[in-house]
Amino acid sequence: xxxxxxxxxxxxxxxxxxxxxxxxxxxxxxxxxxxxxxxxxxxxxxxxxxxxxxxxxxxxxxxxxxxxxxxxxxxxxxxxxxxxxxxxxxxxxxxxxxxxxxxxxxxxxxxxxxxxxxxxxxxxxxxxxxxxxxxxxxxxxxxxxxxxxxxxxxxxxxxxxxxxxxxxxxxxxxxxxxxxxxxxxxxxxxxxxxxxxxxxxxxxxxxxxxxxxxxxxxxxxxxxxxxxxxxxxxxxxxxxxxxxxxxxx
Amino acid sequence: xxxxxxxxxxxxxxxxxxxxxxxxxxxxxxxxxxxxxxxxxxxxxxxxxxxxxxxxxxxxxxxxxxxxxxxxxxxxxxxxxxxxxxxxxxxxxxxxxxxxxxxxxxxxxxxxxxxxxxxxxxxxxxxxxxxxxxxxxxxxxxxxxxxxxxxxxxxxxxxxxxxxxxxxxxxxxxxxxxxxxxxxxxxxxxxxxxxxxxxxxxxxxxxxxxxxxxxxxxxxxxxxxxxxxxxxxxxxxxxxxxxxxxxxxxxxxxxxxxxxxxxxxxxxxxxxxxxxxxxxxxxxxxxxxxxxxxxxxxxxxxxxxxxxxxxxxxxxxxxxxxxxxxxxxxxxxxxxxxxxxxxxxxxxxxxxxxxxxxxxxxxxxxxxxxxxxxxxxxxxxxxxxxxxxxxxxxxxxxxxxxxxxxxxxxxxxxxxxxxxxxxxxxxxxxxxxxxxxxxxxxxxxxxxxxxxxxxxxxxxxxxxxxxxxxxxxxxxxxxxxxxxxxxxxxxxxxxxxxxxxxxxxxxxxxxxxxxxxxxxxxxxxxxxxxxxxxxxxxxxxxxxxxxxxxxxxxxxxxxxxxxxxxxxxxxxxxxxxxxxxxxxxxxxxxxxxxxxxxxxx
Numbered sequence: 001x002x003x004x005x006x007x008x009x010x011x012x013x014x015x016x017x018x019x020x021x022x023x024x025x026x027x028x029x030x031x032x033x034x035x036x037x038x039x040x041x042x043x044x045x046x047x048x049x050x051x052x053x054x055x056x057x058x059x060x061x062x063x064x065x066x067x068x069x070x071x072x073x074x075x076x077x078x079x080x081x082x083x084x085x086x087x088x089x090x091x092x093x094x095x096x097x098x099x100x101x102x103x104x105x106x107x108x109x110x111x112x113x114x115x116x117x118x119x120x121x122x123x124x125x126x127x128x129x130x131x132x133x134x135x136x137x138x139x140x141x142x143x144x145x146x147x148x149x150x151x152x153x154x155x156x157x158x159x160x161x162x163x164x165x166x167x168x169x170x171x172x173x174x175x176x177x178x179x180x181x182x183x184x185x186x187x188x189x190x191x192x193x194x195x196x197x198x199x200x201x202x203x204x205x206x207x208x209x210x211x212x213x214x215x216x217x218x219x220x221x222x223x224x225x226x227x228x229x230x231x232x233x234x235x236x237x238x239x240x241x242x243x244x245x246x247x248x249x
Numbered sequence: 250x251x252x253x254x255x256x257x258x259x260x261x262x263x264x265x266x267x268x269x270x271x272x273x274x275x276x277x278x279x280x281x282x283x284x285x286x287x288x289x290x291x292x293x294x295x296x297x298x299x300x301x302x303x304x305x306x307x308x309x310x311x312x313x314x315x316x317x318x319x320x321x322x323x324x325x326x327x328x329x330x331x332x333x334x335x336x337x338x339x340x341x342x343x344x345x346x347x348x349x350x351x352x353x354x355x356x357x358x359x360x361x362x363x364x365x366x367x368x369x370x371x372x373x374x375x376x377x378x379x380x381x382x383x384x385x386x387x388x389x390x391x392x393x394x395x396x397x398x399x400x401x402x403x404x405x406x407x408x409x410x411x412x413x414x415x416x417x418x419x420x421x422x423x424x425x426x427x428x429x430x431x432x433x434x435x436x437x438x439x440x441x442x443x444x445x446x447x448x449x450x451x452x453x454x455x456x457x458x459x460x461x462x463x464x465x466x467x468x469x470x471x472x473x474x475x476x477x478x479x480x481x482x483x484x485x486x487x488x489x490x491x492x493x494x495x496x497x498x499x500x501x502x503x504x505x506x507x508x509x510x511x512x513x514x515x516x517x518x519x520x521x522x523x524x525x526x527x528x529x530x531x532x533x534x535x536x537x538x539x540x541x542x543x544x545x546x547x548x549x550x551x552x553x554x555x556x557x558x559x560x561x562x563x564x565x566x567x568x569x570x571x572x573x574x575x576x577x578x579x580x581x582x583x584x585x586x587x588x589x590x591x592x593x594x595x596x597x598x599x600x601x602x603x604x605x606x607x608x609x610x611x612x613x614x615x616x617x618x619x620x621x622x623x624x625x626x627x628x629x630x631x632x633x634x635x636x637x638x639x640x641x642x643x644x645x646x647x648x649x650x651x652x653x654x655x656x657x658x659x660x661x662x663x664x665x666x667x668x669x670x671x672x673x674x675x676x677x678x679x680x681x682x683x684x685x686x687x688x689x690x691x692x693x694x695x696x697x698x699x700x701x702x703x704x705x706x707x708x709x710x711x712x713x714x715x716x717x718x719x720x721x722x723x724x725x726x727x728x729x730x731x732x733x734x735x736x737x738x739x740x741x742x743x744x745x746x747x748x749x750x751x752x753x754x755x756x757x758x759x760x761x762x763x764x765x766x767x768x769x770x771x772x773x774x775x776x777x778x779x780x781x782x783x784x785x786x787x788x789x790x791x792x793x794x795x796x797x798x799x800x801x802x803x804x805x806x807x808x809x810x811x812x813x814x815x816x817x818x819x820x821x822x823x824x825x826x827x828x829x830x831x832x833x834x835x836x837x838x839x840x841x842x843x844x845x846x847x848x849x850x
Contacts, residue, residue, distance in 0.1 A: 022687065029683050033580075034535065040683075053689045053697055060683045084689060094680045123693060128700035132707060139710030146717035149724060 028060070037064045055084035059091050066098060072190035072213035074098045076247045079216070083183055083249060086120040102214035124178060131171040138164035182216050187228065187246040189215045195246060197239030201227035209237055217241075219248060267292045269300060269351045271360035273336075281370040283446045284336050285313070288360070290351050291329040296593070300332060303347040309337040311445030317595035319612060328595075335445040338367040394457065395423040398483055400434075400519035402468075408527050410541030410572055411635040413468040414444070414603055417519065419483050420452075420459040431464070434481040434519070438474065438526065440572075442467040444603050467605050469572045473528035482518045529633050534642040536579065540632035542571015546579070548628055548645035550615075556655030557620050560590070563613045565628050565645060570606035573598060578611040579630045586623045586652075590614040617652040624649045732779045739776035743769055743842045750835050759831035766831075766838050767820040770812065773842065777849050787813050794849070801848040808841050 028043040044061035047054060062077030078095035085091055096106035107116045122130065141161035148154030178184060189195045189211045197209040201224045211217055211232060220238060221229035228246055231238040267290070274285040290297045302310060313333040320327045338344060346363040396419075403414040419431075444465035451460050470476050529541070544567050551562040567576055573596060581589060590613075598607040617623055624647050631642035727734050746769030753762035774782040774790060778797050782790045790813075791806050815834060 022685075025685065025687050029685065032683050047687070051688070053694065054687065055689055055693075056684045056686045063680055063683045066680050084693060090681045090684060097678065097680050123696070125700040126693065126696040129696035132699055132702065135707060136710050139714040143710070143713045143717040146714075146721035149721040 025060075032060070032064060032067075035067075037067045040064045041068070053084060055081040055088065055091060058084065059088075059094065062094060062098070066094075070190075070192070071098060071101050072188060072192065072215075073247075075102065075214040075216070076188035076190055076249070079183055079186075079188060079249055082120075084123055086123055098214065099216075102212060104214075104216060119177070120181075122174075124175075124184070127171060127175045127178060131168060131175060134164050134168035134171055137161075138168055182218075182233075183249055185219050187217050187219050187230065187248040189213050189217060189241075189245060190247045191245035195241045197230065197232075197237070197241055198227075199239060201229070201240045205240065209235075209239055211241065217246065219246075222248070267297070267351065267353055267356040267358045269349060269358045269360045271300075271346070271349045271363060273346070273363055273365065276364065277366040277368060278338055279368050279370045280338055280341055281449075282338075284338075284365065286310075286334045286336050286346065286363075287331055288334070288349055289329060289331045290358075291327070292353065293327055294353070297328050297330055298351050298353050299330075300349050300351045302334070302349060305336075305346065307338065307340050307344045308346070309339060309447065311335045311337075311443045311447070313443075313445050314598045314600050314607070316597045319593065319595045319610075326593075330595075337447055338365070341367050341369060343367075394455075396421050396485060396487065396515055396517060398481070398517040398519050400478070400481060400522060402478070402522060402524060404524075406525040406527060407470060408541060408633065408635045409470050409473055409529055410539065410575065410633070411470070412542070412571065412605055413439075413470070413524060415441075415466045415468050415478060415522075416463055417466075417481050418461050418463045419485075419517070420454070420461045421485070422457055422459050423487055425485050425487060432482040432484070433466075435479045436468065436477070437479070438471050438476040439468045439478070439524075440471065442469075442600070442605055444600055465603055467600070467603070469575070470524070470526040473526050476524045476526050478522040478524070480518045480521055482516060484514060484516045487513045487515055530638070530640075533633070533640050534629070534631040536629035536642060537631040537633070537640060538577045538579070540567070540571065540576045540630070541635060542569055542573075542632060543634055543636065544569030544571065544576075544630070544632050544643070546628070546630040546643045546645055548625070548648055550625070550648050550650055552650065554651050554653070555617055556653050557617045558655040559616065561587075561615045561617065561650065563615045563625060563648065564610050565613070565630070566608055566610045567630060568608045570604050571632070572605060573607050573609045576609050578613075579628050581613060581628060582626045584615065584625065586619065586621075587615040587617055587625070590616065617650075617655075620652045620654040622649065623652050735776040736779070739773045740842060740846055742776075743773045743838070747835055747839050747842075750831070750838075754831050754835065762831045763816065763819040763834060766834055767816040770816055770838060773845075774809070777845065798849045800850070801845075805844055805848040808844065812837055812841050 024043070025047075028040050028047075031037075031040040031043070041061055041064035044057055044064060047057035048061060051057065058077045058081035062074045062081060065071075065077060066074035075095070075098045078091065078098050081088075081091045082095050092106060099106055107113050138161050141157045141164055145154050145158035145161055148157060190213065192213055194210050194212040194215070196207045197211060198205040198207055209232075211230070215232070218231040218233060219228050220231050222243075224240075224243075226243055227240040228243055228248075229238060230241050230246065269291075270289045272287055274287075278284045288300045288302075290300055311334065313335045315330060315332050317328070317330045319329075336346070344365045344367050346365060348359050348362050350357060350359040352358075398417065398419055400415070400417045402416070407413050417434075444467050448463040448465075449461070450463070451458060453459070468476075468478075546565065546567050548563070548565045550564070555561045565579055567573070567579075578594065593612050595610045595612070596607065597609075598605065600606075615625070627644035627647055629642060629644045631640055633640050746765055750762040750765045750769070753759070753765065771783040774794070778790070778793050780793060782793070785793065787810055791810060794809065795801065795806060812834070815837070819830060819834060
């Protein structure tokens, strides 16, 4: 079993190799350094297309977009990088900086920074994997406890199963809490100048609010072909906005 | 050099230090002269803080330039920066330059105050000059024209970063009773540098002689588009009784030396000046980083022989006229033979002939990777020359050095380690630089894979848990109810024994078959009755069976006794048992089991 697991890991690791090699990335970064942001962005976008799970491709593209004054797109790209690697200080710093350009902040007012860091310590995928791992650990330790019923190792296995089950409950609670995060079921207004919020999914409805470019919004309903129903938690309002003006996280 | 004062304030551990000294070129000065104040700040970090000049009401202060020297020996940095100021006295008598302090956040140093004696200007020259000027002056100015202010720039349009000289002149043809107060203009889209000292002179305008005082400022535009110099003002007290002669060569200083005199207050303001800032033309070389002016560039290393792994100071010096503060470090070419560590810069600025010029040196720490003859290729530096309206790209000569084998391959050199005492002054914020990293790492990759496993995979451990739970319950039940399980399995074990016995009979071993059937029958009855029957007599065993199964019929009891007797007989008298008898017994046993399974419930 151990050998099979190791074999799986060895086979799996090459698959996570980066879409860009170091020299290609250095070339793109040189373009960025020389102020050729459009050219650099094109390369970073190719890296994203090749491996959408690479947070650094999103981060670098966000930097190029920020330099090009496309703040909405920059926020979106930083947010994508943040959801993939929430522990990176660079990603956090740039996301926070870009959010502040649009009147937002990564750490909401009144929330201790340490608590906010802990809340986002793991990405959603990592949280799900942790929950799955704890579930497996609890089940296997429980099975060992039943198989060695009455023996001392069985008692120890039972305690391990209970501990894993308790941690599993905690991780599920954490996962549930993260469902309310601003980055879950969310999108970013990427249209320059912001987006209009209509009272219904169509041009015949009244415009009664607007969301500025770079604003993080909750996506409440995505069933319509052309419109998202979006919510602005801070203002307590919701409305419909064109899907082409909002990029979903 | 008349006076010097120095103070060293050593704070904290001996490893770090910060010092400031202040000195003037003389300790006594005439009211119509200037004196130079040089403040030198030294420290053991890459940069040292600028001195904070105290409020000096008794002097007009103008920044004249700065000169910086840095030495790096074995990675230890010593920096010394001299700031030069021109001081114009405003009052006669003993004056004081207060203590000048510097602080880098951790340490503070102070230079003691300096006493200056300000005396009257030499009278002889003034008295001789006065009648001549009176004679030459001729007419007296009309009252409205007796005082006026004139501001102008040397150009109405300039490129971004090109020096623009701004001049403001205060003219007076009447005596003043006190020093005028100068309110400098504010600037839009321009940064300013003083061009001291204040120039005084006389001139004739429309037949009227005026004494004037001129202050010049160098301006540099930040971005293309309009730039503005907002109005500047002078507030002057016009003397009622002609206490001061405007044609006195010491007029300006005298008027500044007077205070509290009675007079009429006049405020003069200039108009706003607009300057058009032109963008730099296209076609800039790749090495262009925004430098505007006229420069030369050179490169040198601090040694021609080095060892692998040891730090070498490689300096690129940009020399010339322009806003040197805005000149950024040239990008080094690819240096495969060297590791490149921190860069730091030193700046010397001069303001001769109203031109901002000087030298900026960028020092790179290079560490040779291996021995051999190594060459640092030319470093390119380009700038925009506003005089020619075009770009120029310069490059340094290549620098070659012999590198011997060293003992400290790739030793890390970092200015940060020795710059602990430097004060961090945030001047803005920006996003962090692009990352050299690529790929998401193994943990997020595995996490993503695990998170996307199909749900049925996670059912496996749950099924295993349920199975083991059921098994554990079963085992416990069996442990708690051993007789019940023996009762239930009695039939299957008896059937198995019958099969085995028939095989033995076929193999020609009837005696072993009968023994097996006898033992099997005893076990069957024991399992059914919950007691070891073989230890009982046949009668007691049948009684026990009747007691345990009251609904069992007599036929079952009779057949049990009959089979028991037959098996005992054959078992204990094997010679009487033939092959046919063993086979009959096996059939009888089989039939009896079927009967007992119905009866013993």
